[in-house]
Amino acid sequence: MLKIYHNSRCRKSREGLEILKNSDKEFEIIEYLKEPLTENELENLINKLEITPIQLVRKNEKIWKEKYKDKDLSDRELISVMVKNPKLIERPIVESDNKAVIGRPPSDIEKLL
Template identity: 50%
Template sequence: MIKIYHNPRCKKSRAGLEYLQSKVKDFEIVKYLNDTPSIKELKEIIAKTGKKPGDFIRKQEEHFKRNMKGKELSDDQVLEEMVSNPKIIERPIIVHDDKAVLGNPPEEIDKIL
């Protein structure tokens, strides 16, 4: 089952959702601001991308600028920040089986379909 971690208020996330809808019909939408993944879930998702937790942080968000910028944080500390402040999670994230991508630009989604 394909999952998209989505923020309906974000233009880029909506573009990713529309692109995914144009490609497949059966997938699950996770509105991650309301249904925030656990640290364990985020670790699993990020591991499927081959990237690090810091690659999934929205560096323009105020929380990042005030609390994280310029600090040497471990991956676990970054994950804790992501769970306690999900607005800083980059979006959309699309997961399909053992692969995941950041759907920005939307064409990145093709890599896991």
């Protein structure tokens, strides 16, 4: 079953959710701001995305600019920062059993369908 890591306040995330609703696939909505990911879950997701942790960070968020932008953080530290501040995680993310994509643009979600 597919999972979408969703933020209902984000337009791109809402567009991604619509793509899933219009598909014939079953999916689960994970509201990651309300139910934060664990470090292990986030690390597994990053592995499925085939990216580095810094590539998942929303660098225009105020908290990133104020607290972390100028720090030299390890991958482990970046994962910890995103777990503590889930607003920093790019969205939407759609995950299948063995792969995941960031829905930016939302049409990228179709790669999993």
